[in-house]
Amino acid sequence: MADAVQRKSPPAERPAHPFANSKNLVVVVPDIDVEEEARLYDELCDAAEGDTIVRSASPQSAVGAPSIFSNDIWLGESTGQSAGFARDVQISGWNSVGDKREGAYIVYDCAISTKEGSAIHVHKRYSDFAALHARLRATLPQYQQRFLAAMPPKSPLSKFRPTFLESRRRLLEHWLSSILLHPDIGGCQAVREWIMA
Structure with a gap:
């Protein structure tokens, strides 16, 4: 037994962080002062309304810059403002042009x-x-294309019938409203050019 080699037990290992093998960005934010974050949020909202930049406790923190509590939270990405210019859309009627x-x-x-x-x-x-x-x-980003409603179908045989035209008018009004009243799509270049053409 003297020749027996004494084996040492491996040192106790620290438990691994649950996201240690993650390739995505995961940030654990320690102890946030909720009142300070709420005060900062109120200041930034007031600044966004007045189009001014408010500096907070950190010299690098401002509208469009990371929060003072985390380098990974961007407060200026979405202001909640609609890019569209329309408030209401109606297709009031139709006219037949030509013979x-x-x-x-x-x-x-x-x-x-x-x-x-x-x-x-x-x-x-x-x-x-x-x-x-x-x-x-062709021009909208892929994530916005899912907001486009389907176009009303064509019907060459009944395109001058009043019942068909009334149905198409309602469908086109719904389609155009979904485009012009959308907060991101309603003010895009393609829509503005279509209105002005």
Whole structure:
């Protein structure tokens, strides 16, 4: 037994951090002073309304900069402001333009009320709505494309029937409202150009 080698037990290891093997950014924020964070949040909200930058206790902390309590929380990413300019959207009616034998078409009267209280009337064909839909699909980021409603279907055989036109008017009004009243999509370049064209 003298020749027996004494084996040492391995030293007690510290338990591993639960996210030690994570490749994603995980930050554990220690003991936040909730009252101080609420005060900072109120100051930043007031600053966003006045378009001024408020410096907090940290010289590197400001609107659009990390919070003084964590380098990973960005307070300026979303101000809650809508980029859209429309307050209400209605398609009040339609008109047939031209002679049916010569290639008549339907024009929809779009009445858009702005946030400032003025009204914009634009006259658009179904093909104009389809062109806007295609442009939004081509230019919007992938995460915003899920907010685009489906376009109302075409129906070449009944395109001049009043019941079909009334149904299409309601569907186009819903579709256009979902675009113009969306807080991110409603003010994009494609929409503004479509309104002004």
